Amino acid sequence: MKNLLKKKNIQNCLLIIAVSFSIVKFFNLPYNFYSVLKWDYTSRMEQNYGFCNNEAWGFINYVNKNFLLKKNEVKIINDGGFVTLEHLFEFGQNKVIKPKNIILLNFESENNQSIESKFDFTKDYAIEYRFNNCFLMKLYD
Amino acid sequence: MIEIFSIFLQIFIFLVVFSFPFNSNLLNNYFKNYDYNFSVIDSHIINILFFLYVCLFISFLNLDIEVFFKIYLALSLIFLFSFNRKIIFSNKKILLFCFFLLIVISIFFFIAQNIRLEWDGANHWLEKARVIYNKEKISNLANVQVHPHYPHLGSYVWALFWKNSFLEFEYFGRLFFVYLYLISLFLVFKFLNLKKIFINILIILFLILITFEPYYFAGYQEYLIFSILIIAANYISKINFDKKPNLKIIIFIILILYLMLWFKDEGALYYFLFSITLVLVLNFSNFEKFCLIFLIIFLFFIQYFLQKNLIGIFDFPQKPSISLIIHDIKNLDIFFSKISKILIHFIIAFFKHPLWLLIFFSIIFNYFFNKNFKKLEKYFIICLFLNLCLFGAMFFTFRNFDAMLQVSLDRLLFQSSGFYLFMILISLLKKNFINK
Numbered sequence: 319m320k321n322l323l324k325k326k327n328i329q330n331c332l333l334i335i336a337v338s339f340s341i342v343k344f345f346n347l348p349y350n351f352y353s354v355l356k357w358d359y360t361s362r363m364e365q366n367y368g369f370c371n372n373e374a375w376g377f378i379n380y381v382n383k384n385f386l387l388k389k390n391e392v393k394i395i396n397d398g399g400f401v402t403l404e405h406l407f408e409f410g411q412n413k414v415i416k417p418k419n420i421i422l423l424n425f426e427s428e429n430n431q432s433i434e435s436k437f438d439f440t441k442d443y444a445i446e447y448r449f450n451n452c453f454l455m456k457l458y459d
Numbered sequence: 460m461i462e463i464f465s466i467f468l469q470i471f472i473f474l475v476v477f478s479f480p481f482n483s484n485l486l487n488n489y490f491k492n493y494d495y496n497f498s499v500i501d502s503h504i505i506n507i508l509f510f511l512y513v514c515l516f517i518s519f520l521n522l523d524i525e526v527f528f529k530i531y532l533a534l535s536l537i538f539l540f541s542f543n544r545k546i547i548f549s550n551k552k553i554l555l556f557c558f559f560l561l562i563v564i565s566i567f568f569f570i571a572q573n574i575r576l577e578w579d580g581a582n583h584w585l586e587k588a589r590v591i592y593n594k595e596k597i598s599n600l601a602n603v604q605v606h607p608h609y610p611h612l613g614s615y616v617w618a619l620f621w622k623n624s625f626l627e628f629e630y631f632g633r634l635f636f637v638y639l640y641l642i643s644l645f646l647v648f649k650f651l652n653l654k655k656i657f658i659n660i661l662i663i664l665f666l667i668l669i670t671f672e673p674y675y676f677a678g679y680q681e682y683l684i685f686s687i688l689i690i691a692a693n694y695i696s697k698i699n700f701d702k703k704p705n706l707k708i709i710i711f712i713i714l715i716l717y718l719m720l721w722f723k724d725e726g727a728l729y730y731f732l733f734s735i736t737l738v739l740v741l742n743f744s745n746f747e748k749f750c751l752i753f754l755i756i757f758l759f760f761i762q763y764f765l766q767k768n769l770i771g772i773f774d775f776p777q778k779p780s781i782s783l784i785i786h787d788i789k790n791l792d793i794f795f796s797k798i799s800k801i802l803i804h805f806i807i808a809f810f811k812h813p814l815w816l817l818i819f820f821s822i823i824f825n826y827f828f829n830k831n832f833k834k835l836e837k838y839f840i841i842c843l844f845l846n847l848c849l850f851g852a853m854f855f856t857f858r859n860f861d862a863m864l865q866v867s868l869d870r871l872l873f874q875s876s877g878f879y880l881f882m883i884l885i886s887l888l889k890k891n892f893i894n895k
Contacts, residue, residue, distance in 0.1 A: 334554070337657070337661070337664070338558075338561060340664070341558070341561055341664065342561070344565075344668070345562075345565035345566060345568070345569045346569065347564070347565045347568055349572070350565075350568035350569055351463070353571075353572045354462055354463055354466070354568060354571045354572060355460065355463060358462075359462065359574075359626070362571075362574055366574045366575040367575055373575075373581075401576075401577075401581045402581075402582075403576075403581055405581065405585040405588075406576075406581070406585070406629060
């Protein structure tokens, strides 16, 4: 009887271990844990959203920190058709026709097509900072 | 390391906050005549529902979300150490709780790694959450640029846990959606109540396997409706449809369903459909049925008045005109083209969310092998039929019909599938596929 009980206990323990491992594997817990441990929030946001590709969170975060952009003065345009992330920052949706700053992401052009020829309203803006196809543009004084 | 600590802290906070204010003894005393024994998981879920109602109430008072949360957390801690000390867990429940914790931790870390918000999350719901996160007035929700008329409760809870998390990272707000989803699925354990705990756990794991959709945790509100429907269906399935039911429990179920109105516009459709059908099939007198239907409609108007007067906006996204409806029905080309597209997308969505296939399979199986459906099953089948007819009403979508079908229909089907989950479980129990 004792042996049987012991056998049942061992079976249960093995089942617990097997089910636990299945859960851990299914959700990829070891890697996710390692990832959170290894990379900080900013790095993971860049991995997920890209620096100057896709939603380009990295670029927006960079210009926000270095050019001290203010609320309601920024409009984000993503030429690649990705969703814009103004609400992850404190920019808010800009209802002003000519905001002080424009962040243009994933600008796509043919041959030597300029930004102004594609986005007419940017002729009143100067490029303040550029990284690949991502631009921070400032309204002329 | 701090982030890992704060994820574990968030789990602890959820466990503490949702232990207040009800415990199982209190609930069993209150719902005396209902043939159901409220356990710790029930009290935990009812506390979550209570918390959602408190959030809803507080949101209209424009109270500081940090002050509100601190008071609630303090009360929960006092309650936990004063009233809940006598709870003794069996080995079976401890094991189940350990599995629950393991799955919670696994999905929380999954979200922490897969942090991105998808389109609707970033474009529709985050803007509302940002208004609340910034402690702006509730009326400012009417000024958001995309769909200001959408209900705000989901975004409110998101912003509340975002603001009150240790590191104030956005994704901490969304962890609540995961928690609600998991706790609602663990109700299945209570429903099945099997002796062999591993069968229970394996069934729950299987349900997670077929319903876990990371895309919907990326800011969408689908899981809120899905979970609320599982919770409501659990309590509905415990009603004895042959006897006169306890009025308290019916009002309680109506209030559970009512929460959906505050998450998404389509929540109103589910609310009316499931609650009115329930009242009509139950053994109530005509007068009682009239009173309950009056209550259901009255609650809807409360939402209308609160949204209209305190937020300043109440609307629905689609406004079909009679002339367009007649035009589309008269024109056979458009009619058949739309119908065929809807059917194709229905089939795609059923395969995308295999829970639906299981639901249909369990109905067909029951029909051929059991023949006689119980009243409860009949209720679910009536709801299912009306539910699918409602989705068929996508025919009357006139703006971006194709796009709406591609991005909406599968989500609509997913969120409502939770309600019919218990049909599968009932079939399993009926034919003794799993021994009690």
